[in-house]
């Protein structure tokens with residue numbers, strides 16, 4: 004559902020090539036039924052389906068799993084209707100990610116399906132694979148949180164953080180992160196040859212990052228987060244400054260990251276100074292990570308890159324689908 008959006012189109016691209024998935028219904032608020040190749044000419048000869056404004060009842064009868072590539076505040080009305088038909092859901096919106104409803108209400112609005120928030124499993128496979136395998140309902144992580152959490156998880160889980168100092172996260176995103184809707188600030192002439200920060204330390208992904216870091220740490224963790232918009236279509240690069248306890252050295256830190264991501268096929272630890280670039284992971288489900296170290300300041304500088312539409316949205320959703328159905332998590336993604 005929401006096939007006309009950027010995340011919906013990316014789901015279509017990956018699912019149309021997935022060896023074990025069959026696309027059965029494409030839904031969007033179109034005025035009348037339209038062949039998908041009229042909306043996306045690249046699907047000609049690849050996907051022979053019509054896009055319709057399906058009811059949740061019809062779509063539930065046609066599918067084993069429904070992807071909600073809908074805006075936040077919309078998913079929370081649709082998800083309960085589909086769950087009633089006992090169908091699996093992967094929701095790409097933010098509606099079911101935050102377990103603390105007061106945080107949700109602070110950044111969005113009053114939740115319309117609060118009883119379902121606990122049911123949704125946070126779909127970051129590198130941390131929650133076992134829970135995802137048993138889940139019926141996945142809250143797929145946000146794009147910024149995906150790259151940021153993967154960059155921080157090994158340090159936090161191994162309790163290396165100097166809790167007297169702040170974690171500082173500086174992230175840059177391409178323009179598809181804002182969705183395919185018309186807004187003046189995302190016009191070509193506003194974005195091209197331009198570079199700006201926005202929502203400085205007030206972005207709606209902050210509570211999601213803090214929630215997951217706090218679960219990993221077993222105590223409350225807060226971050227300073229500044230997102231930026233860069234003139235490119237896809238990709239997020241996050242530079243994360245992690246204050247460390249005094250007894251941690253670069254060798255130990257890199258070894259811990261390698262160990263943490265052993266057997267996690269979509270996270271690659273890079274050799275410094277081979278710092279990751281967004282183009283290295285474009286149109287892939289990889290998250291590449293480099294770890295640098297300032298000994299004098301006891302500071303790790305971790306750089307992560309993802310494609311916001313793949314590991315940050317549709318690719319991660321399909322990785323979750325694979326795990327939910329007992330398939331190899333790499334299916335359709337490598």
Ligand SMILES: NC(=O)c1ccc[n+]([C@@H]2O[C@H](COP(=O)([O-])OP(=O)(O)OC[C@H]3O[C@@H](n4cnc5c(N)ncnc54)[C@H](OP(=O)(O)O)[C@@H]3O)[C@@H](O)[C@H]2O)c1
Pocket residue numbers: 004005006007008009010011031032033071072073074075077095096097144145146179180181182183184311312315316
């Ligand atoms: N873009 C990213 O990088 C990214 C990354 C991670 C997560 N997400 C999340 O994924 C979701 C989709 O993002 P996107 O970037 O694909 O957004 P988008 O390009 O704006 O697409 C949203 C889709 O939802 C449909 N829609 C809009 N309002 C609706 C309503 N009231 N009722 C039903 N359908 C409605 C849209 O219109 P039509 O019905 O007209 O087709 C469109 O197909 C969002 O929740 C977003 O936060 C996005």
